[in-house]
Amino acid sequence: MEELLNVPYEERDEAWEAAFFKELPECQFDLLSDSPIQGPDGLPYLAVEIVDQGEPAKDIFDWLGEKGVGLAVNPNNEQPDYIFSYGMIWNFLVRDEFVTDAEVEGENGEVEMEEGQEMVAGTPSETYLPPKVRGIFKEFLIQQGVLNPRIVLLSQDGENYDMCFSLESLGNPPQEEWQGILEGFSWFFPLHYSFSIISEGVIQGIDFVDL
Structure with a gap:
């Protein structure tokens, strides 16, 4: 060393x-x-x-x-x-590694979808989002005034997922603030994770869950 x-x-x-x-x-x-x-x-x-x-x-x-x-x-x-x-x-x-390589590096921001495109939705596993981390991150959000954050995992290929935050649960911040918000959130997560903010009404049949 x-x-x-x-x-x-x-x-x-x-x-x-x-x-x-x-x-x-x-x-x-x-x-x-x-x-x-x-x-x-x-x-x-x-x-x-x-x-x-x-x-x-x-x-x-x-x-x-x-x-x-x-x-x-x-x-x-x-x-x-x-x-x-x-x-x-x-x-x-x-x-057992500080940085995990991701096959596809996502950029924080919006989820872009083409008309008719199908999305795969899921909820975070305890490996993806350990209970301790979940609690610490939720406490941070509550301190920021986000009292009932909701999330869903979305994928366009079934392999690479964005952690998507409900726009409504974040208090409907203007779009020009989304990047800064997600950059702040990213400190709590591994570098290979990617994040988006999406309105709950954009994709039919997708259920957000409480963080």
Whole structure:
């Protein structure tokens, strides 16, 4: 790990990131604060420093997964060595990898449908949306004034799904705000997930479920 951390920031490419992800779970951390700090994005992060003797990284990951907190690694440097969203943390806990490759990367926004096109609908499994994550995300939405969020999983090919939020349950925000809303939501989920906002009346026969 020491060799990786000595690589200049501008030279840290995908190969560096992959090596960092592989070694980090075997590292040990020193906590730089007793409780999570608020990041520039307004979301909570635990600030840690990589040390020779400290708390095992995997124990810290378990705690973060339970609390709904991200991770800032070596934030006292010129710039942090890495910032992990909460979604990256729980993806590691569930799938043993911080980033999961997706065959088709979706973009957050609208679900586009051609006339007569069929959609496959479903509800999230406990692997796709673990109960703990579901509860943490719902509490966040309630704090934002979304008291009864509703969702459905939609797919055009039966393999790649968007997590679709009911426009009505979000309070009917104007379309120009959707991208920002979904970017905020994405912090809670793995990087390969994609999201959309859709009105409940757009697709007949699709039932949204309470989050």
